[in-house]
Amino acid sequence: MRTDTTADTGPDTETEVVVAGGGPVGLMLACELALAGVDVVVLERLTEVDTTIKAGSINTPTVESFYRRGMLPALEEAQREGLERFASFLRQRTAGTDGAARPPRFAGHFAGIMLHGDLLDGEDPDFHAAGPADGVGFVAQATVEHLLAARAAELGVTVRRGVELTDFDTAADHVRVRTTDGALRAGWLVGCDGGRSTVRRLAGFPFPGTAPEITGRQALVEMTGGEGLKTGWNGTDTGIYVHGPVPGRILTVEFDGPPADRAAPVTAEELQTSLRHTSGVDVTVTKVLSATRFTDNARQVPEYRKGRVLLAGDAAHVHAPFGGQGLNLGIGDAVNLGWKLAATIRGWAPEGLLDTYTAERHPLGAWVLEWTRAQVALMRPESHARALRSLVAELARTVDATTFFAKRISGVLHRIDLPGDHPLIGRSAPDLLFSDGTRLGDRLCAGGGLLLDLTDDAALRARAAGYPDRLRVLTARTTGPAPAGLLIRPDGCTAWAVDAVPGGPVPLGGLDDALRRWFGAPRADTA
Template structure:
């Protein structure tokens, strides 16, 4: 085995959206990061189809909104094409009525939520800024966008290599990397040993999916519930599609969705998990599932991309073991219903990135990493319960169907739709941080400032922000010693005359806030989140 002398601050296993977002955040924090990925190219397998508001806002705060908007418009063009081709289909009104409008509303347990019943005047949707209009983003498109961004920031990305082992020490980790291509042949025709090599790093983060090698090798506890369903999602060419209803539909034998992209089909059957999740999904297998669930005489003639999924539902009890951390599906797995998986992982990456970078730089104590599990684990646990509830409502048995009728009626009201969309969209998410101000622990509002900028414009560099809205020289003096970590800006916010100051963490969450006349200072919050001040 050959050893390289290259040192990194962090090795990230996995170059999906979560691993790449984490690498971008680490790079903004000044760390030298290596991302390793077993696949040669971006995975085009059809997976997540949308981002929620916390994900869109996080990307907006890093200057990626124009790119996101372009990606969404391309997806909307395909959506409109699908609707045009379906306009003569007598069944093109799915369960729940009209085809969903461009503004994302979502579904709960395959019960569609119509946007015209959403009360968007609810305070939870206030001050989102332009990111609130972004939603329809395919996972592969997001992965390409983040890969380009990571390269711009100087992240090293090695493809066709995977983590096959590691050793941890008090001050770091040695990671063994093995190419994923077939071993070379010796002159006699027998395979030789794969050219495994080692890299040294201070930290290793597993973003390598639900079957995470890093999680298994590190020995993380991963309790949960076993799968009950077999689901398929695919982009295909098929005959007989005119008999399928557009949107989400429930039948006597399961659930299916048709659209919103041309050729997209999803089925769910409640006859147990698949025998082999890793085997290629064939046209015959998809045809059988579609016919059993829909009752339509559909034949899949070509499979462009397809995947199986289950409702296996598990979560690591802690997201850190010494020098090894987990993020994304490596830390939690669940069914895809409600569109939470990708977004949950992106939230992990944004929360962990700045904290790990601060520890690497030495500007924050290692104990700051304890707040990663403390803040993200409860949100992950909620997602697992949210998806379990949906599986329970989708079961094709009398008691579940009776309860489903009740929930469908509630979802068909303004209050019901608004409640469910607030949960699905993620606007409810917050952290339990010290302080009594209603903004503390919540995502910072995208305030319009008197100099023509918005709050998000002040977070592009991934640094902390002390926003002085009352021109308070004493407030600014309290931030002395943090100039290398926190930007201090004095500006007014006419729309919030009573708000005097905000201390915003690099992930965009409010660490401290004060209204005019409160007389409180941010010194404690600065010390907790940004470490000790630098002395002259």
């Protein structure tokens, strides 16, 4: 990663893609493009990685995306450190009591209703398809951003920190981007610049949705009187407050409308007033280490693309941050878009490939908006919401409901509606364990598509002969039950799958259509 905050780029500096916004979504997209050999420049107005406290966890699809690019060990180490801080917090809270100092096993929360891991259905196969990625989740957003910044550096991505997009013009074959440090000419512009996206506004994307009802605040603070606060999520007659899971972390939600000024600095006095109001505890905030405000403003652009301008992450959809769904949704956008935009730039994309970005990601974004709206409704401090919350909390103490909520929150149920009737099609590819001790996730680090031949079938392999520059073929044996063949897109989605037929050849119906649909026409020189 080359960081340049002073040199004038000149009016005609050229690149293939400009990404506006160098947070996790913009960096993930840039890494995916660079992995495919695309020249990309990231513009980020901040001069350093943003360490403001935000999302505290990531879901299974996000972990899988990191795993498939060789970054799982770094996530595992980050989680280990985070769990140690959690255990330290519990020891402080239980000092002098018989309370446990070991972090409890939990599976997330819905509207602050905690889901206990001991109630999960351990036999549900959806929890075991991701391999080692299933065991990671407790990783903060700032850590994710640091890891992606390092990844971008390894891939040689140009990140221009302290530089902000100010305007742009579009033409039939390029976009001219003006910044606070010169101009760039690019084939494509992607706005990953957050909920108040400049790219979205300048491009004229409509942004329909629902207005905010709450003011939320999250912070890491030093305080006195905190021993009177209950740990975890707590509903009161005046709102919601949260204490933990690390020392000094607080969160409050008040249902008195949005803040007057989202951008104003969050002061110790403001946090103290809100925490006292929602908790009834006479705490004193003595120092603010990190703080942010949020609302439940829920909006989504109808289309994620206008010509050569695209949106990803919060630039395309905003909602309440409960459960960290925004970070995960944005990473998914980046992984879905990256290979499709790269294929378009390289000239082998089949017709309409780039339009499948909106078709595949918009429904999931719409679901997340509804998911967060439902949580806000259950959090309201009024009698009808309290009655409904009590009912949902009772349901959440059952195995079936805990498993349902956990599967939704973890993202293991995410599926794209693709042609074909095999149950794996449209799902994230299962992390198969091969007989040589490697796993499928280990074989996806280079990006690109993969045709997996699990029965040593020459006819299956021959179908990929026309795609040597877009598709790798792997013949392997697994240690357990597996399909006969899988076609896996660069984003890890299963595009085609088939089971073996006892005593007969592997049925290859639908494979040619899937190859053309996702990888274009075969090369004529391979015939």
